[in-house]
Amino acid sequence: MNNIKVKKNINLLNYTTIKIGGYTEFFAEPSSIYDLIEYLKWVKLNNLKFRIIGAGSNLLINNTFHKGLTICTRKLKKITINKLSGYVETECGVMLPVMANLLAQNGCEGGEWLIGIPGTTGGAIFMNAGSGNLWTSKYLLSVQVFDTKNLSIYNLNKENLIFKYRFSSFQTNEFVILKANFMFKPNKNIKKITDKTKQNLKNKTDKQPYHLPSFGSVFKNPKDNYAGKLIEEVGLKGFSIGGAQVSNMHSNFIVNNGDATSEEIYQLITVIQQKVLQKKGIFLHPEVRMIGY
Ligand SMILES: Cc1cc2nc3c(=O)[nH]c(=O)nc-3n(C[C@H](O)[C@H](O)[C@H](O)COP(=O)(O)OP(=O)(O)OC[C@H]3O[C@@H](n4cnc5c(N)ncnc54)[C@H](O)[C@@H]3O)c2cc1C
Secondary structure, three states, X not given: OOOOOOEEEEEHHHHOOOOOOOEEEEEEOOOOHHHHHHHHHHHHXXXXXXXXXXXXXXXXXXXXXXXXXXXXXXXXOOEEEEOOOOEEEEEOOOEHHHHHHHHHHOOOEOOHHHHHOOOEHHHHXXXXXXXXXXXXXXXXXXXXXXXXXXXXXXXXXXXXXXXXOOEEHHHOOOEEEEEEEEEOEOOOOHHHHHHHHHHHHHHHHHHOOOOOOEEEEOEOOXXXXXXXXXXXXXXXXXXXXXXXXXXXXXXXXXXXXXXXXXXXXXXXXXXXXXXXXXXXXXXXXXXXXXXXX
């Protein structure tokens, strides 16, 4: 356990895209998978709580004190792409837009939509992040995980995991995703893929408030419906509580107008749920993950 260097009392605000976060008792940003495992063993040895943050792009962290260790994976960003086969190996902290651009440069098709999702591969597998009917699981082959219960490493094939709309088995087990392998379509037209990747980003930034702090879509779309459409229909587009506002660009986004607190965001989520339930009879399930609630 030579590499254990934890920081103390770190504000997690700068580790989330909504720019809100409480203090964590201990904080670590491992720069190798080996170190990540060492931290997880240290947690177990000291009987501490822990939580994993990727890019923090799907997180609402309560502005309180969080006991235990928070581990951010964003320095685990090794990626290799075999352009002849389309086979990709990534560490869990690789950002999806980085992967999208590298795929395009190497003529590998299938990842053009990843450009608009500001998360890590670990977070994307955990969330089964997606765009339309394209999900992270579609291109996934296997995942290497660390089981925090028995401190073992496993390689799991996709077939042994469950993936649904914004759901993966990792939401119900105690595995930390270390690495992942994907397969894309090789030997395709680089210009065509690059153009499509650029266009996808433009489509997103034209319609969604990328210029303001947010955590992307707040709610999962109900079956055969859209959360944003329902929120707009009950008259909540642009509605705000303090610094937390339902975006005027896209009603399934809540933006932080500068000084929003976690309480204001949480209240706004609750108001939306109540109003949509009252007026439409539909309960909106949050997509965003909450820490400390
Ligand atoms: C502007 C914007 C646009 C977005 N657009 C989309 C979109 O189009 N589609 C979509 O699906 N999402 C979208 N999102 C949401 C978000 O980017 C995705 O859910 C993303 O996959 C989250 O990745 P992350 O690394 O930020 O995870 P985090 O937010 O850091 O964490 C999310 C969850 O994953 C867990 N986790 C992270 N890494 C690991 C790991 N290595 N092992 C185990 N658990 C882990 C965390 O503990 C947490 O529970 C958007 C967000 C923003 C801000």
